[in-house]
Amino acid sequence: MMRVPLWYETRLAIEFLREGRSQSLLIILGVALGVAVIVFVLALISGLQDNLVERTLGTQAHIKLRAPDEVVRELRPIDTLAVASQRRNERAQRLRSVQNWQAIAEALEDYPQITAVSPVVTGPAFARRGEAFKSVAILGVDPARYAQIVPVPERMVSGVFRPTATEIVIGVVLADELGVGVGDRVRLEGTDARAGTFQVAGVFRLGVRDLDERFVFLPIRPAQTLLDLPGGITNIDLTIDDIFAAEGLARELDLRYGVTAESWMETSEQLLNALRSQSESTTVIQSFVGISVAFGIASVLAVSVVQRRREIGILRAMGSTSNQVMAVFLIQGGLVGLIGSAFGSSAGLGMVHLFTTLGPRPTEEALFDITAGAGLVLGATLLATLTGIVSAHFPARRAALLDPVAAIRDG
Amino acid sequence: MAEPMDVAQPADTGEPVLRLERVRKCYNVGTPIEVEVLHGIDLEVGPGEFVALVGPSGSGKSTLLNILGLLDRPTDGEVWIAGHATRQLGDVARSRLRGQVLGFVFQFHHLLTAFTALDNIQLPRWAAMGREDDEVRARALELLDAVGMKAFAQRRPKELSGGQQQRVAICRALIHRPPVVLADEPTGNLDTETSAQAFSLLRRFNREFGCAFIIVTHDPKLAEGCDRVIEMVDGHIVQDRAGHAPRLE
Ligand SMILES: Nc1ncnc2c1ncn2[C@@H]1O[C@H](COP(=O)(O)OP(=O)(O)O)[C@@H](O)[C@H]1O
Ligand SMILES: [Mg+2]
Numbered sequence: 001m002m003r004v005p006l007w008y009e010t011r012l013a014i015e016f017l018r019e020g021r022s023q024s025l026l027i028i029l030g031v032a033l034g035v036a037v038i039v040f041v042l043a044l045i046s047g048l049q050d051n052l053v054e055r056t057l058g059t060q061a062h063i064k065l066r067a068p069d070e071v072v073r074e075l076r077p078i079d080t081l082a083v084a085s086q087r088r089n090e091r092a093q094r095l096r097s098v099q100n101w102q103a104i105a106e107a108l109e110d111y112p113q114i115t116a117v118s119p120v121v122t123g124p125a126f127a128r129r130g131e132a133f134k135s136v137a138i139l140g141v142d143p144a145r146y147a148q149i150v151p152v153p154e155r156m157v158s159g160v161f162r163p164t165a166t167e168i169v170i171g172v173v174l175a176d177e178l179g180v181g182v183g184d185r186v187r188l189e190g191t192d193a194r195a196g197t198f199q200v201a202g203v204f205r206l207g208v209r210d211l212d213e214r215f216v217f218l219p220i221r222p223a224q225t226l227l228d229l230p231g232g233i234t235n236i237d238l239t240i241d242d243i244f245a246a247e248g249l250a251r252e253l254d255l256r257y258g259v260t261a262e263s264w265m266e267t268s269e270q271l272l273n274a275l276r277s278q279s280e281s282t283t284v285i286q287s288f289v290g291i292s293v294a295f296g297i298a299s300v301l302a303v304s305v306v307q308r309r310r311e312i313g314i315l316r317a318m319g320s321t322s323n324q325v326m327a328v329f330l331i332q333g334g335l336v337g338l339i340g341s342a343f344g345s346s347a348g349l350g351m352v353h354l355f356t357t358l359g360p361r362p363t364e365e366a367l368f369d370i371t372a373g374a375g376l377v378l379g380a381t382l383l384a385t386l387t388g389i390v391s392a393h394f395p396a397r398r399a400a401l402l403d404p405v406a407a408i409r410d411g
Numbered sequence: 412m413a414e415p416m417d418v419a420q421p422a423d424t425g426e427p428v429l430r431l432e433r434v435r436k437c438y439n440v441g442t443p444i445e446v447e448v449l450h451g452i453d454l455e456v457g458p459g460e461f462v463a464l465v466g467p468s469g470s471g472k473s474t475l476l477n478i479l480g481l482l483d484r485p486t487d488g489e490v491w492i493a494g495h496a497t498r499q500l501g502d503v504a505r506s507r508l509r510g511q512v513l514g515f516v517f518q519f520h521h522l523l524t525a526f527t528a529l530d531n532i533q534l535p536r537w538a539a540m541g542r543e544d545d546e547v548r549a550r551a552l553e554l555l556d557a558v559g560m561k562a563f564a565q566r567r568p569k570e571l572s573g574g575q576q577q578r579v580a581i582c583r584a585l586i587h588r589p590p591v592v593l594a595d596e597p598t599g600n601l602d603t604e605t606s607a608q609a610f611s612l613l614r615r616f617n618r619e620f621g622c623a624f625i626i627v628t629h630d631p632k633l634a635e636g637c638d639r640v641i642e643m644v645d646g647h648i649v650q651d652r653a654g655h656a657p658r659l660e
Contacts, residue, residue, distance in 0.1 A: 008538055319510015323503070404482045405483045
């Protein structure tokens with residue numbers, strides 16, 4: 001017969017747990033409850049975070065590179081317009097191109113952590129259609145590249161995301177305000193009265209009012225012409241694989257390319273703070289649940305050690321080492337954690353399922369999408385098993401150090 | 412601490428299977444209530460000897476047996492078990508010796524209630540081998556058969572009478588054919604008839620397996636049925652003689 005490590009100790013642990021039926025069940029239930037709460041809360045919070053991140057980062061680059069700041073801080077494209085009307089006369093400053101941007105963009109392609117690189121030329125303009133007149137932000141992009149930064153093609157209300165030399169793609173709010181649709185013509189007026197008339201090729205809805213009201217997509221060349229920035233681009237948009245590495249990478253790019261790199265973590269500080277405090281509160285919840293589960297396991301096993309004093313003495317008399325006795329109780333802790341977390345994760349996943357199908361939904365259009373992955377379940381199971389073993393440590397030590405003579409005599 | 416590689420069954424060389432040399436035992440050492448309960452005991456037990464240990468309550472019989480069984484350490488002196496000096500041994504080596512060279516029978520049979528009779532008997536071997544073994548199982552069944560309990564193999568202790576439980580405990584002590592079996596008042600909890608049966612069982616295994624037995628008993632009739640009677644009083648061996656009853660050969 002094959003020798004299985006810890007076979008003897010495991011056999012004893014299982015029989016002891018089986019014999020102490022109601023005690024074992026109770027503590028397994030306790031562990032299950034704790035794990036269910038943890039799985040549910042974690043799934044909920046991570047779902048919420050994914051949702052928030054998706055909504056925020058779904059419409060912006062993770063990192064934006066632009067020409068380094070001069071004495072007067074250059075405005076970000078969206079802000080540009082917000083302030084443009086008030087400070088039109090102050091804006092003597094021209095848009096500045098990122099120096100040597102082709103080489104930089106090419107170099108960025110080689111970073112394994114950078115998943116998309118899109119040069120953008122952006123600046124303020126006006127859109128005119130008959131009497132209607134709106135201030136907008138022109139974005140000159142390579143549509144295929146830009147789609148990797150913001151998935152505009154997936155957000156089309158009508159038409160297609162295919163700006164050309166004569167065609168533009170605009171937001172749904174702007175389209176409404178100008179009273180235009182696909183096929184209609186819009187006149188764009190850029191820097192120094194440079195202007196052109198374009199046909200609307202498509203209308204998008206990104207879900208952020210500001211963007212749906214102001215963004216006008218063109219190819220790079222006509223945008224350069226309108227903004228009087230021949231051959232130049234104002235920024236390079238990046239997406240990366242680990243969004244929380246954005247700030248670090250931005251600082252690195254700053255130094256290496258002599259540009260100003262701004263990560264989403266800087267621009268969306270509030271979101272980041274929200275995510276952080278959510279993570280902190282889940283950690284607190286997890287710790288409290290974990291600690292109470294650990295105490296539960298430890299106290300039930302401590303009682304079991306007292307109850308089994310005499311049997312432990314007998315095991316020692318029959319040649320079990322104190323390490324073997326210790327292992328019996330450690331394994332009991334581990335088993336309780338393992339079995340409890342198996343039930344607990346199932347219950348937690350069930351709760352998540354109920355919540356997503358029956359629970360409240362923040363908005364009608366965006367269903368709160370929660371996915372409790374296998375990783376979460378596996379992690380919870382592993383953690384609970386480990387917690388079981390660790391919390392069994394003190395009772396197990398007591399069992400191991402029992403004086404067999406006293407244990408057998410007193411029972 | 413040094414651990415013996417493997418504790419083989421000792422060859423029958425006539426060497427004592429147990430030897431105590433000036434064994435003293437004190438309790439509560441270093442406190443005002445320190446007491447010495449064994450005062451320099453010297454003792455040898457040869458292979459296959461069938462020894463009764465008698466004496467008034469509190470004379471130190473259990474203490475002596477626990478020291479012989481490596482369940483307790485003497486304050487002073489040396490204990491040889493099957494040729495191994497044990498003073499310097501650590502827990503693993505002592506446990507291994509217990510599991511391979513010694514067998515225990517206690518007054519309150521002490522079976523593990525979670526296991527069947529058959530499994531209880533196998534437990535000492537499982538502890539030593541770390542696995543199940545067909546041969547061990549077969550031998551456990553043989554022993555159960557020998558004590559007339561084969562039909563009860565799958566019963567749990569709760570489903571057995573006191574006498575039956577003690578018979579299972581005796582089987583457990585003998586599963587590895589230890590050179591020495593230590594029994595502390597093995598019949599103390601049984602009625603006269605049952606205790607006589609249990610005692611004759613010990614005698615039978617002594618003859619069949621050649622195990623030495625040291626049996627603490629208060630029953631003079633049982634004691635006199637042994638080959639050798641050792642009497643203790645107040646932590647001293649006061650008498651060491653042959654049993655009076657003629658041996659049934
Ligand atoms: N753990 C202990 N602490 C203090 N005294 C003890 C302890 N164990 C036994 N004794 C004392 O040692 C003496 C011998 O006890 P024991 O060996 O149990 O005697 P017996 O088995 O012959 O009745 C008794 O006086 C008893 O009170
Ligand atoms: Mg006693």
